Amino acid sequence: MMKILNMNTRYLLIFLVFISCKIFSQEQNYIPYRKGKVWGLCDAGKFITVQPQYSSISWYDESVRGFHAELNGKFGIIGPNSTLVMPFISDKPIAVDNGEFLVFDGWSYYYYSMKTRMRLEKQIQTTGPPVNDRGWVRGIEPFYRGDIKEIVLSWEDLSDEDIEMLKPYNNDQYELNFKRDFIEIGAGDTYIGIYIPQLKKIFLNTPELAHIGWKYYGGIPYIYTMDTSNLMGLVDAYSREVYPNKYHEITLVDVDQLIYLSEPDPKNHNNLIFKTILPSNRVLNGRFESAMVIFKNGQPFQLYYTMINGQKNYAGEDGTLYFEG
Incomplete structure (x- = not known):
């Protein structure tokens, strides 16, 4: 009986992992969609999942469990079904630090609870900027030193x-x-x-x-x-x-x-x-x-x-x- 129970539990865990992966992959599959000057989200079949209304929008960022969006010069986080994960209160894209949202109000960085969305303590700045969001893909410029001579045949x-x-x-x-x-x-x-x-x-x-x-x-x-x-x-x-x-x-x-x-x-x-x-x-x-x-x-x-x-x-x-x- 114990073996059957353990086997069923194992299959249940595998099923739950599979379902969570499917949900995650679906969110990752949403594409930033632009109509005129505003942005929303759609799927690969061009079905609109978030109506275009934002100044900019990012790819799905697993760390914030949503999409970074900009509205009237402020950044917030929205879910794939247009639910507001974090209101538009930050002057910069919202990051995650020590398991909490990190919001910049124009002067300082403040922590916000990822569960209640309530404002917590002010961040004590250390050397270097806060962690960048991972919703926007940024390239790294190559570093060159000196002239590179072209290799030719001989x-x-x-x-x-x-x-x-x-x-x-x-x-x-x-x-x-x-x-x-x-x-x-x-x-x-x-x-x-x-x-x-x-x-x-x-x-x-x-x-x-x-x-x-x-x-x-x-x-x-x-x-x-x-x-x-x-x-x-x-x-x-x-x-x-x-x-x-x-x-x-x-x-x-x-x-x-x-x-x-x-x-x-x-x-x-x-x-x-x-x-x-x-x-x-x-x-x-x-x-x-x-x-x-x-x-x-x-x-x-x-x-x-x-x-x-x-x-x-x-x-x-x-x-x-x-x-x-």
């Missing part, structure tokens, strides 16, 4: 096959300019083309088109081209056009399987029109970067973000925009 990096391929151009009539992963071939003021050792292939220029570099994307090599108007295009290893020469810049980001395109605005040539091509080949207007993976219908769902007016606006891998206006 003759020692080339195989016998490479040297044989370059033999017609390895003389006084031509100039070989070694780059990081290809070699420029020139003749006086004329740019002849490029040789790519990894592909064992020379790409010769034409009067209308020059080859200026290359990159692997999805395991496939692509070669950047430039026309006489300094507009970029892209061809494959067989010189078949992938993108026409109409872009100011083409960037292939293999790690995230993203393609960034920018082209001159036909209405104003001083402006550029940016587009992002997702792994699904869906096209988003603007430059989007990978944000995080959540779950939609039980399946992993990639989110991307673009910066608008200093805040992150989100889109899904299926092209869904979680912002409007």
Whole structure:
């Protein structure tokens, strides 16, 4: 009888843990949603869970068991069902310290009970600011010291096959300019083309088109081209056009399987029109970067973000925009 009871208790605990994880993951899945100038929350299917009404809103912060939101210059915490976890009384996002809320009233930090929401004692400041909230994702700027010299190819990096391929151009009539992963071939003021050792292939220029570099994307090599108007295009290893020469810049980001395109605005040539091509080949207007993976219908769902007016606006891998206006 005791064994059965213990087994049932164990299953009950597992069930409770499972349920708590499901609730937690659901809260984590809510996405900051912008309508015009105000923010709320929605799920991956764009179902609104918190009506847009706040100046800003964060991702779910487990430490405060809610979402940091800003209203009329004050910060508070709301739950996913619009319940007020902590009123809008802080001049800075509310943090948690020693198991209590930490609120800044414009002059000092005060503790508030996480259970009763009642004001407690004033915080005795120590060195350094209070713990930052974890609702907003902040990047860490890399630290650089000194100039970094570009690593380029040399003759020692080339195989016998490479040297044989370059033999017609390895003389006084031509100039070989070694780059990081290809070699420029020139003749006086004329740019002849490029040789790519990894592909064992020379790409010769034409009067209308020059080859200026290359990159692997999805395991496939692509070669950047430039026309006489300094507009970029892209061809494959067989010189078949992938993108026409109409872009100011083409960037292939293999790690995230993203393609960034920018082209001159036909209405104003001083402006550029940016587009992002997702792994699904869906096209988003603007430059989007990978944000995080959540779950939609039980399946992993990639989110991307673009910066608008200093805040992150989100889109899904299926092209869904979680912002409007």
